Amino acid sequence: MRCRDFRSAVLAAALCASLAAAASAQTTLRIGLAEDPDVLDPSIGRTYVGRIVFASLCDKLFDIDEKLNIVPQLALSHETSADGKEMTIKLRPGVKFHDGESFDAEAAKFSLDRHLTLPTSFRKPELAALDHVDVVDPLTIRLVLKTPFSPLITQLTDRAGMMVSPKAAKAEGEKFALHPVCAGPYKFVERVQQDRIVFEKFADYWNKDNVFIDKIVFLPIVDATVRLANLKSGGLDLIERVLATDIKDVRADSRLKLSSALELGYMGLTINIGNDKNKGGLSQSEKVRQALDLSIDREAVNQVVFNGEFVPGNQWISPEHPYYQKAFPIPKRDLAKARALLKEAGVSAPVSVDLMVPKGAENEAVAQVLQSMAAEAGFDLKIRLIEFATSFKQAQAGEFQAFLIGWSGRIDPDGNAYVFLHTKAPQNDGVYSNPEADKGFEDARLISDSAARKAIYEKVTGIVLRDEPIIYLYHRKLLIAHTTRLEGYRPMPDGLVRVVGLKLK
Structure with missing residues (x-):
């Protein structure tokens, strides 16, 4: 081979590699929802589909694993006093909200106080025993309870444990749900009611090395038959609430995978x-x-x-x-x-x-x-x-x-x-x-x-x-189907889609 030919081949290969890299860098995960969520504010939201969306947007103090064990998320550990009336929580360092503000003990206190005091909050009964939150140091909070409260740690694995940016919440007030700012792997881009909710990868996410998809689009499609047809045609990558009557159809399709778990509710x-x-x-x-x-x-x-x-x-x-x-x-x-x-x-x-x-x-x-x-x-x-x-x-x-x-x-x-x-x-x-x-x-x-x-x-x-x-x-059994192009999906007992670790081939 002549030098020029060799150089051309190298350049062509480099160009192909560059194009392939660019293509893979712009991955979009399209998720079909059975309904349109209500409000994208963790203090006010009350729908299951809203929780699916929040799983990408708003990290919590704690999460659960496949076996219902409580695991750290924005918190690293917790310790409850002998009388059950105080819980001390150590927070993860180096966490930022989507607006660039730092997550610390003051921010955690703000979010918990907001859940408790916002007039329209649905989190109040979930945190009913909480009297007040003390800031112990920049990365430690103490939850002081009126009485012992055995479900507290489990409440902090859901919306009551979701943290929001104090700066954004104060600036937006009642309109916070229109531009929610949290500390999850994806940040809010836009929402068109009854049509789509769009998120993009948050570059400063604390666990960014395990986030591989650039964009997530949630598409509410009430008709389950239409949802499945879109999955089969490639218009969607994952759908929740597959009809029980469609189980055989999904399992018969080599391009699809089905996961099933009995719901907690x-x-x-x-x-x-x-x-x-x-x-x-x-x-x-x-x-x-x-x-x-x-x-x-x-x-x-x-x-x-x-x-x-x-x-x-x-x-x-x-x-x-x-x-x-x-x-x-x-x-x-x-x-x-x-x-x-x-x-x-x-x-x-x-x-x-x-x-x-x-x-x-x-x-x-x-x-x-x-x-x-x-x-x-x-x-x-x-x-x-x-x-x-x-x-x-x-x-x-x-x-x-x-x-x-x-x-x-x-x-x-x-x-x-x-x-x-x-x-x-x-x-x-x-x-x-x-x-x-x-x-x-x-x-x-x-x-x-x-x-x-x-x-x-x-x-x-x-x-x-x-x-x-x-x-x-x-x-119900939580029936979630996805394309075989999607790798790393883990069925969870709460039916929520954890996007960290997911890849699209």
């Missing part, structure tokens, strides 16, 4: 007890609510809608959870008893019920099955389909009688119950109130011994299952 019917402007039958008597429960065959719902893939349930935790109360097994369908309860309650059939249902194939199918079953007991469930984020606004306003809605779940049972069932808790949309149940939930927060806590929860479970503020139906 539940799906159920939240009943409007204390804020029903129309004073319907469900709000007037627990016997009517019990009758509706007895009209439902949970296993039949599972078989008809989910091909038997999900797990029927009747409590805020699944039958596989160590805190599940076996003294209260899943009730069998009993139409005769249901009709008798309606008669005892003095309610004439058919009992009309406004059933609010967020749009989505599985939700709609479940609602239709429930409607058919309940009709045989004397109920007329009037299904009202509604956009997901709007359903939360109507729920808070009391504009429903029954609400088919799920909860993604938390490690500790407190995280699945207190916020929905304690009097005046911010997500108690049905305005349920029972002082005896309140005391049980409060007492369970004071002790860490699991056997003693389970005994308390047994009593509370009996109260709640009698009052029926929520009719628990089933526990």
